[in-house]
Amino acid sequence: MQPNKLKAQATTPAKDESLATRVIHLVGAGGSGMSGLAMMMHGLGASVSGSDAQDGPEIEALLEAEVAVTTGESTGTLPEDCDLAIHSAAVPPDHPELLEAQRRGIEVLSYAEALGRLQAERTGISIAGTHGKSTTSALLAHTLIQAGLEPNVIVGAQCPQIGGGWRVGDDLVPGKGPLAGRAGLMICEACEFNRSFHHHRPVLALINNIEEDHLDIYGGLEEIVEAFHNFARLIPDAEQGGYLLIAHEGAHRRDVTAGLNCCVETFGFTPESDWRITLEEGRVTIHDPTGEAVASWHSPMIGTHNAMNAAAAAILANRSGADWKVIAQAIASFTGLDRRMQLLGRRPLPDGGHMVVVDDYGH
Numbered sequence: 001m002q003p004n005k006l007k008a009q010a011t012t013p014a015k016d017e018s019l020a021t022r023v024i025h026l027v028g029a030g031g032s033g034m035s036g037l038a039m040m041m042h043g044l045g046a047s048v049s050g051s052d053a054q055d056g057p058e059i060e061a062l063l064e065a066e067v068a069v070t071t072g073e074s075t076g077t078l079p080e081d082c083d084l085a086i087h088s089a090a091v092p093p094d095h096p097e098l099l100e101a102q103r104r105g106i107e108v109l110s111y112a113e114a115l116g117r118l119q120a121e122r123t124g125i126s127i128a129g130t131h132g133k134s135t136t137s138a139l140l141a142h143t144l145i146q147a148g149l150e151p152n153v154i155v156g157a158q159c160p161q162i163g164g165g166w167r168v169g170d171d172l173v174p175g176k177g178p179l180a181g182r183a184g185l186m187i188c189e190a191c192e193f194n195r196s197f198h199h200h201r202p203v204l205a206l207i208n209n210i211e212e213d214h215l216d217i218y219g220g221l222e223e224i225v226e227a228f229h230n231f232a233r234l235i236p237d238a239e240q241g242g243y244l245l246i247a248h249e250g251a252h253r254r255d256v257t258a259g260l261n262c263c264v265e266t267f268g269f270t271p272e273s274d275w276r277i278t279l280e281e282g283r284v285t286i287h288d289p290t291g292e293a294v295a296s297w298h299s300p301m302i303g304t305h306n307a308m309n310a311a312a313a314a315i316l317a318n319r320s321g322a323d324w325k326v327i328a329q330a331i332a333s334f335t336g337l338d339r340r341m342q343l344l345g346r347r348p349l350p351d352g353g354h355m356v357v358v359d360d361y362g363h
Contacts, residue, residue, distance in 0.1 A: 177318075314328075
């Protein structure tokens with residue numbers, strides 16, 4: 001898809017106007033998600049600038065794309081015609097540029113709010129869970145690209161097969177599957193930190209697992225489960241295409257799905273799952289709710305957790321209109337993403353052996 005070439009208007013627009021027509025400044029533009037958002041908005045045709053306290057590869061990529069970014073200590077200045085400021089979760093409320101936006105009456109959104117606004121303009125697919133969000137999002141994006149469904153994507157990690165951590169796709173879902181003819185697919189990670197995923201507007205959603213995490217925000221597991229339940233309540237009714245895929249075990253599905261009106265299906269290794277997964281000698285097989293084996297592939301990533309991630313991506317891809325044969329081929333060809341069990345290389349040892357060096361983010 002060719003980027004929209006429309007330029008934003010200098011006057012302050014209504015808050016429900018498409019973000020692609022705005023003059024946007026991103027505070028904290030060097031983060032993986034924020035830089036992806038900046039690149040995506042730039043590709044859609046918005047006028048984009050940004051700032052960050054430090055340099056880094058994401059800043060370099062923005063500059064190469066001719067997005068104006070300043071680094072270092074902020075002077076509190078914003079572009080003259082700026083009508084929207086977006087900030088990362090790491091930026092404090094008293095940041096000089098946010099104070100300047102407030103002084104000038106410029107609309108301010110958090111990163112999560114901006115993602116929700118983008119999703120509301122498209123057919124949102126939100127990937128939630130304590131673990132596996134980036135991997136599953138990248139797997140789903142790669143699969144939908146291979147299936148010709150041309151998704152819009154923002155992933156919180158670099159994935160070479162989808163072009164990095166972001167992608168501008170089609171404005172319309174092609175004529176396949178139950179989502180055909182809707183506004184274009186929009187894949188986003190849905191992070192529970194600070195309850196930011198409550199700003200998402202998904203049509204399809206995944207909850208992969210739920211564990212105790214971010215205890216600086218939540219009082220305990222009960223509050224975390226409640227937050228995931230409130231996230232799931234954002235999914236529209238089944239009659240409107242709303243769909244939740246949730247792990248049969250490990251995601252507190254009974255509490256999370258209580259009272260939902262969307263279509264809910266479970267997946268997992270247990271025979272009671274709607275979608276049953278088997279993993280034998282590295283081969284993953286998915287059985288649909290009738291018990292039929294619909295897809296099978298040799299896993300490109302080690303671990304039962306990655307078998308779950310891949311299966312979730314496969315089921316969501318099929319729900320989006322992808323054919324099972326294409327799905328299996330795409331997942332088998334997935335080469336991974338940065339800092340997720342990423343093989344960096346091997347170093348020879350004096351005894352003739354070698355040491356394997358692997359980068360696994362945060363783990």
